Amino acid sequence: MRLIAENLGGERGGDTVxxxxxxxxxxxxxxxxxxxxxxxxxxxxxxxxxxLPVAEGSVRIEGGGEAFPSIASACHYLGHxxxxxxxxxxxxxxxxxxxxxxxxxxxVEEALETVGLGGIGHxxxxxxxxxxxxxxxxxxxxxxxxxxxxLDEPTAGLDKASEGRFAGLMTRHxxxxxxxxxxxxxxxxxxxxxxxxxxxx
Amino acid sequence: xxxxxxxxxxxxxxxxxxxxxxxxFFLAVIATIPFGVGPDLKLLARIGPAILWIGxxxxxxxxxxxxxxxxxxxxxxxxxxxxxxxxxxALTVLTKCLAHWAGSVLPLVIAAPLLGLFxxxxxxxxxxxxxxxxxxxxxxxxIGAAGAAVAVALPRGxxxxxxxxxxxxxxxxxxxxxxxxxxxxNPDPFLQPxxxxxxxxxxxxxxxxxxxxxxxxxxxx
Numbered sequence: 001m002r003l004i005a006e007n008l009g010g011e012r013g014g015d016t017v018x019x020x021x022x023x024x025x026x027x028x029x030x031x032x033x034x035x036x037x038x039x040x041x042x043x044x045x046x047x048x049x050x051x052l053p054v055a056e057g058s059v060r061i062e063g064g065g066e067a068f069p070s071i072a073s074a075c076h077y078l079g080h081x082x083x084x085x086x087x088x089x090x091x092x093x094x095x096x097x098x099x100x101x102x103x104x105x106x107x108v109e110e111a112l113e114t115v116g117l118g119g120i121g122h123x124x125x126x127x128x129x130x131x132x133x134x135x136x137x138x139x140x141x142x143x144x145x146x147x148x149x150x151l152d153e154p155t156a157g158l159d160k161a162s163e164g165r166f167a168g169l170m171t172r173h174x175x176x177x178x179x180x181x182x183x184x185x186x187x188x189x190x191x192x193x194x195x196x197x198x199x200x201x
Numbered sequence: 202x203x204x205x206x207x208x209x210x211x212x213x214x215x216x217x218x219x220x221x222x223x224x225x226f227f228l229a230v231i232a233t234i235p236f237g238v239g240p241d242l243k244l245l246a247r248i249g250p251a252i253l254w255i256g257x258x259x260x261x262x263x264x265x266x267x268x269x270x271x272x273x274x275x276x277x278x279x280x281x282x283x284x285x286x287x288x289x290x291a292l293t294v295l296t297k298c299l300a301h302w303a304g305s306v307l308p309l310v311i312a313a314p315l316l317g318l319f320x321x322x323x324x325x326x327x328x329x330x331x332x333x334x335x336x337x338x339x340x341x342x343x344i345g346a347a348g349a350a351v352a353v354a355l356p357r358g359x360x361x362x363x364x365x366x367x368x369x370x371x372x373x374x375x376x377x378x379x380x381x382x383x384x385x386x387n388p389d390p391f392l393q394p395x396x397x398x399x400x401x402x403x404x405x406x407x408x409x410x411x412x413x414x415x416x417x418x419x420x421x422x
Contacts, residue, residue: 051279051421073286081276087215088208097280099204102287 001064001147002026003048003071003179007057010040010047017043018197019056027147030170030180030192039198041183042080045150048181049077061148067103068147075148080156082137086126090117090136093125094143101144111139116165130157138166149173151182163189202288205281206300212271213304219267223260224308230256231316242321249320250330250381256316257309257334258341258374262366264305265345266352266359268297269417273353282421290414294346298410302342310334329384329391333398337377340402343409344369350416373401 002024009019017040025031033041046052048059050072061071068074084093094108106114112121115135120128128136134157141149149170155163167189170180174190182188213220234252235245272278281293313334317327348366352358376398383391 046421049279049283051282070286072283075283077279077283079276079279081274083276083280085208085212085275085277087212092208092211096204096208100284100288101280 001068001074001177001179002062003059003148003181004062005048005057005059008044008047008054008059009056010043010052011055012040012043012052016055021057021195021197023193023195025179025181025193027177027179028174030174030182030190031195032188032190032192033181033183033195033197034185035197036185041197042152044197045077045079045152045181045183049075049150051077064147071148074146075150076141076144076146077150077152078137078141078154079152082125082133083140084125084133084136086124088125089122090125090128091121093136094121094139097140098143101146103145104143105145106142108139108143111142112136114142114165114169115139116162131159131162134158135162138169142169147178149178149180149182151180151184153184154182155184155186155188202292202296205288205293205296209297209300210304213300219264220304220308223263223305224312226263227256227260227309227312228316230259231319235319245321246323246326249317249322250326251378252320253313253317253330254334254337254374254378254381257313257338258370260309261306261338261341262345262363263359264301265342265349265366266362268301268346268349269353269413270349270358278353278417279421282417285418290418291410294350294410294413294417295406298339298342298346298406301346302339306338306342310338323385326381326385330381333377333380333395336395336402337373337398340373340398340405340409341366341370343402343405344373345409346413347409347416350413350420353417353420373398376401 004024006022008021010017023031033044035041047054061074064074091108098104112118115138117135155166170190174180238245269278282290310331313331314327345366348362352361355361376394380391380394380398383389383394
């Protein structure tokens with residue numbers, strides 16, 4: 001499977017945020033998007049996911065087969081928000097996303113163990129700290145299988161140990177043939193091609 | 202889809218879900234009418250079905266603004282939109298509408314017979330009104346979903362949704378009330394307006410979610 005962007009441009013409210021972005025990712029590769037605030041990292045991720053229209057150029061996925069015909073169906077999008085309901089328990093949240101997204105991979109309990117949140121699944125999501133919420137949202141990536149992870153500042157709010165654990169998860173995802181596009185300004189600790197934004201455009 | 206339905210029902214029932222807000226508003230509206238109109242029992246019985254319908258309609262509009270906004274605020278809406286290839290977005294919207302209806306509007310229908318007593322309505326009239334509410338209120342939710350999807354990005358969209366949606370709900374109100382009257386007032390027919398009401402609900406169950414899905418797809422930013 002390959003993710004290919006050609007001469008990609010994105011705009012926000014009519015203003016061009018970036019243009020002329022091109023890259024090609026193959027199985028097992030990671031792309032780390034860096035750049036100053038406002039350089040269009042989040043916009044790029046949303047354009048790739050299809051949440052924002054493509055202003056120019058194209059981005060597509062090849063070789064996804066029947067299971068993953070489009071980028072939207074092949075990706076996990078982890079945005080600034082965690083997409084979890086504060087009133088529901090962590091387990092209920094994860095079980096919902098597992099059922100909704102399908103392609104179950106890890107069990108909810110296992111996924112929580114993997115991100116170091118074992119034993120707190122019964123708590124309402126709203127009671128968790130910022131870092132714990134982020135880890136619960138990362139567990140969401142693990143409960144259903146998607147080959148492409150689009151991560152927007154994935155380590156925001158995580159402590160050193162959790163960052164390390166998450167780097168391990170990303171490395172394992174790549175080793176299993178997955179692809180990652182991560183926007184960040186913190187070192188993520190993964191091997192990947194770096195795309196600097198704000199200078200090319 | 203079942204998972205989404207159950208999640209939304211659960212959210213509705215849990216603290217802060219606001220399932221009871223509509224019922225309490227409905228109760229407040231209907232309970233004040235007899236005081237305003239005065240102790241003319243005949244008049245109350247005559248306007249009863251119309252008042253129940255208007256009260257239910259307004260209560261339905263009350264919680265609509267949160268239908269998609271809550272999901273948008275915590276980022277779930279992005280993921281629901283991205284799931285379009287697995288679960289068609291219109292079906293996702295339909296499921297959310299049904300969950301909203303079951304959680305927030307069904308209590309209104311259940312409360313309606315009790316509130317009918319406030320209006321000195323006969324048992325037959327109460328039954329007919331409750332039945333028309335049961336059949337007609339989903340249509341209001343479906344239209345409301347389209348309004349809620351259009352106004353999803355506006356922080357205080359509630360009033361705008363009401364203004365957008367209210368004119369479109371008028372046919373539902375007209376046929377709902379005329380069917381309720383048809384059950385008791387003799388020359389008036391019951392079945393014809395009731396069937397039109399059912400047809401409106403079925404028609405809007407397609408049109409509402411499809412247009413809401415369209416609005417949501419173009420509203421992500």
